[in-house]
Amino acid sequence: MTGRPNIDALKALIETAERKVGDAQDELALAAANLARVVGPLATAHRLAELAVEFDDLAQAEAD
Numbered sequence: 001m002t003g004r005p006n007i008d009a010l011k012a013l014i015e016t017a018e019r020k021v022g023d024a025q026d027e028l029a030l031a032a033a034n035l036a037r038v039v040g041p042l043a044t045a046h047r048l049a050e051l052a053v054e055f056d057d058l059a060q061a062e063a064d
Helices: 007-063
Strands: none
Touching: none
């Protein structure tokens, strides 16, 4: 052994790390897309409920 690093072994480690990072990025992207599908409609429903309360308050103020 000459003390030089095993280039093939290092390449294999880098490729494994790149694959794991890529897999994790794919999983995070999927989770973010799923979260957006859930949160988007919930946020819309919440805003509609807020508007309904505001309109009801305005109607009550007009009636008084």
